[in-house]
Amino acid sequence: MKNFDFIAGSLAIDAPSSPFILLASQIIKEVFYETNGYFAYKFISISKDNPKNIPTFLIVSQEYGILIVDIIQEKVLSTIERDEEFYWKIGDEFEYSRETVVFNYEEDVKNRLRTKPLLFNKKKKIFNVEINTLLVFCENNEYQELLDPDLDNIAVNFSELKDYLEAFHAQRSLNTPLSDEVFAQICSQIEGTYIFEKEKNINSLLNEQSLVTVNDFIEESLNVTFKQDRVQRQISMQLPNGIQRIRGLAGTGKTIVLCLKAALTHSTYKDFKILYLFNTQSLYKSIQNLITKYYGAETGLLPDFENKIDIYHAWGGAAKAGLYSELCKSLGLKPLSFNQLRGSGDPLKSLYKDLLAKASNRITPVYDLVLIDEAQDFAPEIFEVVYKLTKGEGDKKRIIWAYDEFQSLKDTVIREPEDLFGRNAEGEPNILNASLNGNYEGDIPKDFTLPNCYRTPRPVLMTAHGVAMGLYAPQKTHMFYEKTAWNAIGYNVIQPTTHSIPEKIEVILERPDSNSRNTLEKLLTDNGKPITDLIKVKEVNSTLEQFDYISSECHRLINEEKVAPEQIIIINLSKGDNKHEMIRLRNVLAARGMNSVIPGYVESPDIFQPKDHITITTPFRAKGNESNIVFLINSQLVADDHTPRTRNSFFVSLTRSRGWCYVVGEGEGIKKLKHEISGILRNFPTFNFISPLKSEVTGKLDYLSRSDSEIDEINRIVNIINNNPEILNLIDENVIAKLNLKSEK
């Protein structure tokens, strides 16, 4: 399938003053629509220069290689030469000639490509990909006299652009396109995402031996070029001029997308103040590393974390800056402490509620861009504070939030903008739901979905989904009755064929291979191993037996399968006081000579997966992290618990894995769960179940979008009504249906 995408970059912001550029982007799109690749506006990623010195468009395609196009919108009045350098007079000022700008950029592109043998033949000193440039004058007809005769640049007038591009297209239409491999490498080099490639193991590349140990398979699956898919690329390389929502399943690259946006914005708009807000303490370092790595590779500088980019946990404290603690500091408030929050169902929500009550009017806009990761964990009060902190008006505030409703460990789902961002003095929502309708420049939807999962192999992801939704459980936890909702999380609805899915009919869903980009599944199949091996369910009789099994399996993985200890995460699903249990497990591991950490309980919360250590943790703390091997302990607790909270924590835990999963548990519960999981795997890669009655689903979306206290209130009313059935006669039929009174006891 051919796709020619537009990567809008900062065009949404520049558009009003760039009529020719908007027209040119239309022309490029029209002429090249049948090619495979993309064109980008002011693609800063390549260059260390400031945005003014970036050519207007970079076109990268499988058919034509690379074409750099610069649109000169203003009239060039004259040209002078000093020290072999040409300068142009535009308006009253002299600036570098655009020829110089294009030349420098072309050199930067070449330098990027030169490092890869696939793209540059070092012996013959030639590129295996065509690189062209084009200058387009909008206000000069006699442009030839402006050009440096020594440079041999191709130039046209804007009126000739379409004809030129059509001829360019026709000349090359019979050429053999670049191979997928070469094209992937070009994209990775151009976009700078090669820095995200996991470190390649040179020995495993040179070693042609077959894959034996678990580690062999892991290493091999990591030896892939990190190339963003087109969807990821479009979203991360674009800076919207207003709000944007990104929905993405576990492992679809939400954090990378947000970090790229932060780094690119920081390099494009040096003056912008950026806030990156997140909820899982252990993510702090990886967010900082991703931004630093990308920004560093692009600019050769360190990001300005002192003054321009704030990476904040929503809470914060003396040891680490967080949004709440910093706001308290700047507003002169005494932060609430844990003791004052005891008994609060959502302490974070209470903190921000208190903050709004005390200082709502004193919060002033300071940020030009706010990126919110793990938005499903944040209460509306936090969004309201962010709204007040962001510059701009209404939905023109650059607030971008990424979420996955399956990773919500509270019994709530993500709300719509009207419920999130608070209300103005007149009681109207600050941001309307409709603000998320439509697209930004470059056809980037304001409400965006990332469909491809990079981390989790398909059998693991489907098990996670299947259990989270309870598709094979006696009671369903989540259910989508719309086809589009299934598509959004990467499934095709085979049956029924109607748009909506009625209750009590047979449903067949399929997860196409193309939505899972982890190569492990293919590697295993190619080596004659069943992919269902990726999930092992282990039944034992006691907690100690769980620990013994895990410790002997970890020992085997580390010593025989050559897995690095830091690539093992053990997640405890039990609730309440699980500290002693985890310390006990740590002792059992230590007795076999394996060291481990328990972030947040023993070590600090951000000490996650240190080298040579196994990590023992909880679903909440594991969020946002990944590893090759994941153990779940106390999995028996999932079997009879159909609440979204518990089922989602199973989902979060399992999807941390980019390889193998062990579901360990004791007693009757684990037998039931095993039955559920084998049902899921038996039908792989399809789900086959009877759609439940809406009233049977525990995690009703309507119900879920309310807070705990509202739910309590509803339950209280429901109880009153159930005890006094005569009240029903006084209530509207619709309300009765909505509250599902008949199914309540």
Added chain:
Amino acid sequence: MESINLKVIENSIREIQDTLKADIIGNNICRVGDSVTWNDYQTGIIKNTYYPIEYQSIIDRKQYSLLLSDLSALQFYYNFNRDGKLISARLALYPNPDLTLPVENVNELQNLQYRDLMYDHMFSIMDIMSDLEARDCLFPTNTSHIRFDYDGDAKSHSTSHFQISGINDFRIDTNFILLPKTFLLLCENLMDIDLSLLINLNEEHHFSDFTDKNRNKWHFRYLRSH
């Protein structure tokens, strides 16, 4: 002091490891050349720092020989020269700061755990100092590590002594060097670990002339065995 050698130290450590097997949750003990030390040994003591911060830094940087299930961290360091003579030694116990509010009661705050409480404590301690009315804060019950140092070349102070980090320049001089096991027994009251199995009265001559068990644990007199 002539009697201390690498083998004696290693035996003492082995005995601790074997006896406390059920309580060890982290073990970094290693031997580098003629030193008994811990993996990734970093020199220097964190000075002039609030104890919970000092403690957490020891834990996070894994600067301990053993970590026990009550979260006490122990350091055992002995450096011998090629002739088998002890050059320097350092034994330390970093007790769990143990906030006054028991962790169990805080689980109603779902997802907030022990170390978060610690952060909160560190955060609000600044307020406490300026605002003594505030009582909504957690306090650590332990505020210091305890250590035993030996430095054969020391000039400014005695070559071997106990020191308590919480009190500057307070040293208890000794005329002996402790074995790991003896140090551990000395610190027994500071830990929530059962050390009774470590006490072997037949073997421990220096305990044998005491009859009262409590006094046995806390004495600073070293009796040479005859």
